[in-house]
Amino acid sequence: MKRTIMCGQLNSKNIGETVVIQGWVAKTRDLGGVIFIDVRDREGIVQAVANENLDKDSFKVAESLAREYVVQITGEVKPRSSETINKNIPTGEIEVIATNVVLLNKAETPPFEIEADIDTNEQVRLKYRYLDLRRPDMQKNIIMRHKIAKIARDYFDENGFLEIETPMLTKSTPEGARDYLVPSRVNPGHFYALPQSPQLYKQLLMLSGMDRYFQIVRCFRDEDLRADRQPEFTQMDLEMSFVDQDDVISINEGLIARVMKEVAGVEVKTPFVRMPYNVAMQKYGSDKPDTRFGMELVDTSDVFLGSGFKTFSDIVSKVGSSARAICVKGGVDKLSRRDLDALTDFVKIYGAKGMAWINVCEDELKSPIAKFLTKQETDALLSKTEAEVGDTILFVADKNKVVFDSLGALRCELATRLNLIDKSLYNFLWVVDFPLLEYDDTEKRYTAKHHPFTAPNDSDISLMETNPGEVRAKAYDIILNGNELGGGSLRIYNTELQEKMFKLLGFTTDEAWARFGFLMEAFKYGTPPHGGMAYGLDRFAMILAGADSIRDVIAFPKVQTASEVMSNAPNVVDIKQLEELHIKVVE
RNA sequence: GGCUCUGUGGCUCAGUUGGUUAGAGUACCGCCCUGUCACGGCGGGGGUCAGGGGUUCAAGUCCCCUCAGAGUCGCCA
Numbered sequence: 001m002k003r004t005i006m007c008g009q010l011n012s013k014n015i016g017e018t019v020v021i022q023g024w025v026a027k028t029r030d031l032g033g034v035i036f037i038d039v040r041d042r043e044g045i046v047q048a049v050a051n052e053n054l055d056k057d058s059f060k061v062a063e064s065l066a067r068e069y070v071v072q073i074t075g076e077v078k079p080r081s082s083e084t085i086n087k088n089i090p091t092g093e094i095e096v097i098a099t100n101v102v103l104l105n106k107a108e109t110p111p112f113e114i115e116a117d118i119d120t121n122e123q124v125r126l127k128y129r130y131l132d133l134r135r136p137d138m139q140k141n142i143i144m145r146h147k148i149a150k151i152a153r154d155y156f157d158e159n160g161f162l163e164i165e166t167p168m169l170t171k172s173t174p175e176g177a178r179d180y181l182v183p184s185r186v187n188p189g190h191f192y193a194l195p196q197s198p199q200l201y202k203q204l205l206m207l208s209g210m211d212r213y214f215q216i217v218r219c220f221r222d223e224d225l226r227a228d229r230q231p232e233f234t235q236m237d238l239e240m241s242f243v244d245q246d247d248v249i250s251i252n253e254g255l256i257a258r259v260m261k262e263v264a265g266v267e268v269k270t271p272f273v274r275m276p277y278n279v280a281m282q283k284y285g286s287d288k289p290d291t292r293f294g295m296e297l298v299d300t301s302d303v304f305l306g307s308g309f310k311t312f313s314d315i316v317s318k319v320g321s322s323a324r325a326i327c328v329k330g331g332v333d334k335l336s337r338r339d340l341d342a343l344t345d346f347v348k349i350y351g352a353k354g355m356a357w358i359n360v361c362e363d364e365l366k367s368p369i370a371k372f373l374t375k376q377e378t379d380a381l382l383s384k385t386e387a388e389v390g391d392t393i394l395f396v397a398d399k400n401k402v403v404f405d406s407l408g409a410l411r412c413e414l415a416t417r418l419n420l421i422d423k424s425l426y427n428f429l430w431v432v433d434f435p436l437l438e439y440d441d442t443e444k445r446y447t448a449k450h451h452p453f454t455a456p457n458d459s460d461i462s463l464m465e466t467n468p469g470e471v472r473a474k475a476y477d478i479i480l481n482g483n484e485l486g487g488g489s490l491r492i493y494n495t496e497l498q499e500k501m502f503k504l505l506g507f508t509t510d511e512a513w514a515r516f517g518f519l520m521e522a523f524k525y526g527t528p529p530h531g532g533m534a535y536g537l538d539r540f541a542m543i544l545a546g547a548d549s550i551r552d553v554i555a556f557p558k559v560q561t562a563s564e565v566m567s568n569a570p571n572v573v574d575i576k577q578l579e580e581l582h583i584k585v586v587e
Numbered sequence: 588g589g590c591u592c593u594g595u596g597g598c599u600c601a602g603u604u605g606g607u608u609a610g611a612g613u614a615c616c617g618c619c620c621u622g623u624c625a626c627g628g629c630g631g632g633g634g635u636c637a638g639g640g641g642u643u644c645a646a647g648u649c650c651c652c653u654c655a656g657a658g659u660c661g662c663c664a
Contacts (some may be wrong), residue, residue, distance in 0.1 A: 025626080027625095029622090029623045029624060029626085029627095030620085030626090031621055031622070031623060031626070032619070032620035032621060033620075033621030034621040034622060034623080034624050035621095035623095036622075036624065036626085037597095038624075047623090047624070049622085049623095051621070051622090053619080067614090069662095081622085083622090084622060084623075084624085086623095086624055088624080091623085092624085100659095107596070109614075109615060110597085110598095110614095111597055111598070112597080112599095112614095113598075113613085113614080116601090118598085119598090119599065120598060120599075121593090121594090121598085121599090121656080122656075122657075123594095123655075123656050124597095124656085126597075145648055160600070172626060173664095175664055176663085176664035177662085177663055178662085178663085196663095198664085205659095214626075221663065222663095223663045224661085224662060226658085226659075227657085227658070227659090228664085229663070246620090349590075349591095349659070350660075351660085369598090395642050447662050447664065449664075450664070451664045452664070454664095455662095460606095505664095524604055549657095559656070559657090560656070560657070560658090561655090561656090565656085567654090584634055
């Protein structure tokens with residue numbers, strides 16, 4: 001007998017039908033003469049009933065059932081009497097009166113309950129990930145992830161994109177993240193790199209005339225993990241020919257609107273806000289601002305400049321440094337002295353030396369720094385920060401990077417602590433006009449903010465020679481609730497400009513050609529203007545699932561040491577394997 | 588590489604200023620029970636207190652090291 005329907009699909013429309021269900025025993029309630037068996041599959045749970053109607057052999061089987069046994073139950077779908085309807089489950093109006101019960105497989109008692117919302121340690125869940133994935137909330141996440149990918153494929157297909165696979169064994173390019181390397185057996189001493197992204201291949205596909213490309217593709221970066229970073233992760237990657245920034249943005253807004261509607265049931269308004277990078281930094285201290293709450297940064301440098309508060313006035317007199325503030329509404333009551341000390345420790349994580357604060361009380365300002373400031377100066381601070389009685393103003397003064405990093409993070413930390421975030425909001429926005437380059441103090445050279453193939457703004461090209469740090473790029477990131485969902489750019493499509501870019505990054509012509517010669521060579525053969533973008537599918541799924549970690553939307557994720565606790569990868573391999581790969585073992 | 592947190596039956600936790608035989612809930616096992624859905628009743632088994640070392644008359648508890656996991660800074664073009 002074959003399965004006729006999934007457990008979770010049964011409802012009152014099936015009343016009177018004889019059905020065959022197959023699944024796992026979620027729970028049994030054995031009352032002696034009648035046994036209730038909750039049978040679970042991917043779609044849900046339904047109650048089967050073994051009672052006097054059942055033949056003796058089947059009843060014996062029913063009595064022997066335990067959690068997670070695999071069963072097949074044949075029976076008639078019957079309505080429950082009104083007093084036994086279970087409103088807690090979707091199938092609660094009906095039950096399957098068993099006429100045959102078959103045990104397909106026994107099971108050990110699982111190490112944790114196979115149900116939603118368990119608080120079992122993640123380490124244990126990951127060790128038995130195959131059981132964790134049997135839990136309804138994990139199944140929901142994985143199904144939702146599938147839906148996002150499915151919608152993307154449909155959407156891209158409808159809009160003329162071709163899904164094209166690019167190689168997994170590629171050439172290592174030391175710019176950017178650390179590569180995962182794969183030794184070549186056939187070429188002793190040579191290594192492939194697993195792709196950090198299909199960047200160069202998709203650009204070459206544009207040159208090939210594929211016009212529009214997309215791929216849902218695994219990417220690899222050998223860097224430390226975070227709650228939202230795994231060493232292997234999935235990009236929804238796309239590239240388009242003969243487009244400008246508006247074209248790329250609008251096609252992606254269409255995709256996002258569709259995903260939000262069909263997966264989250266949320267109508268998002270397009271077009272999304274576009275915020276220049278500089279504005280994002282000034283107002284939010286971040287290039288991925290969370291705009292679900294206020295507490296924007298305010299520049300108070302001019303007030304402190306020349307003031308009696310030497311610590312700050314010295315700092316703000318330096319170029320590239322500033323004193324900025326955020327105003328916490330009602331902070332006087334909400335933040336204790338102990339909280340302020342904790343927040344000071346918090347900003348120190350980001351390199352700040354300390355944090356100054358002013359409590360705006362009814363008749364006076366309570367603050368360790370007020371005594372160094374004139375009335376005129378404190379009035380200016382209050383008016384700039386729009387502080388009112390009861391508010392607390394928090395200040396950090398340092399190099400701009402430290403000020404932005406610490407206050408940007410502090411703003412988010414306070415929003416979480418003080419519960420200021422409306423969780424029902426989905427605030428999408430584009431951050432645009434990124435700088436093309438940023439200066440790396442340790443390497444004493446410019447590095448690409450986005451990547452070396454990103455095109456500079458036409459009007460800024462002349463600055464490349466004179467003031468590289470000021471050059472803006474045709475790059476854009478899509479931000480959702482303070483998370484970088486994805487990003488992209490228009491690309492450089494002529495060899496001379498690409499060479500110029502590499503030069504700025506400190507490559508000699510020879511070095512550039514050694515690494516990226518195939519690309520620059522290709523560019524000579526008629527490259528269309530093109531650009532594209534890539535999303536972190538895991539992050540998108542994480543946010544829509546309401547999860548705190550991308551591990552919750554990845555079937556078999558890795559832990560912080562980049563290992564996999566279920567299979568114990570990575571592992572030590574046979575010396576023979578290493579020898580074949582020409583890798584010498586040093587004892 | 589740095590900082591912070593966590594580790595006690597299968598799971599989730601309690602365990603006081605160091606002081607009898609380390610407890611609870613749940614899960615598990617046995618018996619009973621014909622309308623339960625957190626079923627119920629009676630009975631039962633289960634602990635290298637992450638590992639190692641130290642202090643002490645005495646360590647789950649204090650100290651040191653190691654291991655494992657989480658968050659985060661650096662890092663992530």
